[in-house]
Amino acid sequence: MESRSGGFAWVPHLVLLIGAALVVFPIYVTFVASTLTPSEILAGPMTLLPGSHLVENYLAALTHGTAFISGQPVARLMANSLIVALVVAIGKIVISLLSAYAVVFFRFPGRMICFWMIFLTLMLPVEVRILPTYQITANLGMVDTYGGLTIPLIASATATLLFRQFFLTLPDELVEAAKLDGAGPMRFFVDTVLPLSATNMAALFVILFVYGWNQFLWPLLVTNSASMTTIVIGIKSMIGGGDSQTPWHIVMATTILAMLPPMAVVLLMQRWFVKGLVDSDK
Amino acid sequence: MQRRVVFDNRWLPYLLVGPQLIVTLVFFFWPAAEAIYFSVERQDPFGLSTEFVGLDNFVTILSDPGYLHSLGVTAVFSTSVTLLAMVPALLLAVMADRVVRGSRLYQTVLILPYAIAPAIAGVLWLFLFNPGVGVVAFALRRIGIDWNYLLNGDQALALVILAAAWKQISYNFLFFLAGLQAVPKSLIEAAAIDGAGPVRRFWTIILPLLSPTTFFLIVVNIVYAFFETFGVIHSVTGGGPSKATEILVYKVYYDGVVALDLGGSSAQSVILMLLVIALTAVQFKYVEARVHY
DSSP: OGGGGGGGTHHHHHHHHHHHHHHHHHHHHHHHHTTSOHHHHTTSSOOSSOOSOHHHHHHHHHHHOOGGGTTOOHHHHHHHHHHHHHHHHHHHHHHHHHHHHHHHHBOOTTHHHHHHHHHHGGGOOGGGGHHHHHHHHHHTTOTTSHHHHHHHHHOOHHHHHHHHHHHHTSOHHHHHHHHHTTOOHHHHIIIIIHHHTHHHHHHHHHHHHHHHHTOOHHHHHHOOSTTTSOHHHHHHHHHTTOSTTSOHHHHHHHHHHHHHHHHHHHHHTHHHHHHHHHHHTO | OOOSSOBOOSSHHHHHHHHHHHHHIIIIIHHHHHHHHHHTEEEOTTSSOEEEOTTHHHHHHHTOHHHHHHHHHHHHHHHHHHHHHHHHHHHHHHHHHHOSSSHHHHHHHHTGGGGSOHHHHHHHHHHHHOTTTOHHHHHHHHTTOOOOTTTOHHHHHHHHHHHHHHHHHHHHHHHHHHHHHTSOHHHHHHHHHTTOOHHHHIIIIIHHHTHHHHHHHHHHHHHIIIIITHHHHHHHTTTOSTTTTOOHHHHHHIIIIISOOHHHHHHHHHHHHHHHHHHHHHHHHHHHHHHHO
């Protein structure tokens, strides 16, 4: 079929090249700025070729940060973000696996109520219940703690629904065989269900790691001290007025640093992620 | 809804479902209930006493020109973001579906923005368009456009739309590409044998077959533009200049956290909740439609 348009085989490549270039352009310019000196950035317009201050700028950002974030080293904020992303991703996967397993493999009073309560949380993103969620977290003494940063984000209907969907496709013979062998529900969970769920867990891990790392509104509310905040919030504070006073070379180095971990996770696990994303959101 | 063969155990299922239920109750249902409660109460200026005011907060909001303005901004913003994130994504997906060599490489580059936080996407675009240092701002001024989004509301809105749409292209691209790859090749070949060119095949066969994906993505993109773009707005414009980019979610945050108007902010939260419920319902209708497709 492609032979009919064979003469124009270069058209898709051209469109894709232009598209990819436009998509990458903002990231590229940020990278270039992170290798320049402040005066080179303010040269108006700045050069589009990388400069020679890469190591210097990144080291300065990692160890000193800037005055706008009270001199907190960026390394500390990156560590906070990593903790938040890992706890949110792993926590969500664990509690969703357990609750989906309970709802699918057991029959117990209140089963459907549990399922619907979890399902309803789909409809209540943190953005629509900002103030009350903050108040409750504050009353529980969880402001400026890792618990406060992560636990309110951990309940997820999406992950539970995905695992439930997958568990429903497992053949009954598996359960019967396990019962014949005298395996209890937890043995069956560990020996059979967990290994079979590995692909789903990998895909969800990517999606949830990115989700956790990229949180903005919640960490903004629930942290007051500069040392507990995440890297995404830190960058926003660093920009300050956004004028020529802003230490753009450090801000841009920090921006690149803040993008690297989620990008690495997405790229390294691209195959599972792409399949899992398209399957899970359907 | 359930499996035929299940395990028998009196207490284990409650133990398993417990952690998620506790988190859900404490951080979802309790705050949602509080939002509804606060939305029908009014606090005195010192926060010492509250009185029941019925739907007064809602009446105040819905007749507040500021809120109606924010509603209008949100409508323009979410429509533009949805269009600008979906049309280029569809074009790129159609092209990626046609290339044989290098499609993996293109995909790798095009999914990069997915990994980037909305707030950081905002910073990237702010840096390009900043009147003082931005390379694009310089280029615009050179061709005679008086560019300063810090003063010009329309320009500010255009900038946050660009940044928000850019980030969402990856997601739409992946879904369109998956949808295109599911289109039966035999159908396309049959049309090609009948003499339909690539453009005609796209409009008469591929696009109609993609319509479930398209509807699904429209809902997802609207939800994204409504809620997840908070970071873009906060880092690029802070809702300004003079509220030109204040979308609904930003107003809930501003009125509640900055202006400390508990009743008004809660009433806005309740309105947003109703909106999400409606959008989710629409989404599930389409998911069902997809099954019958």
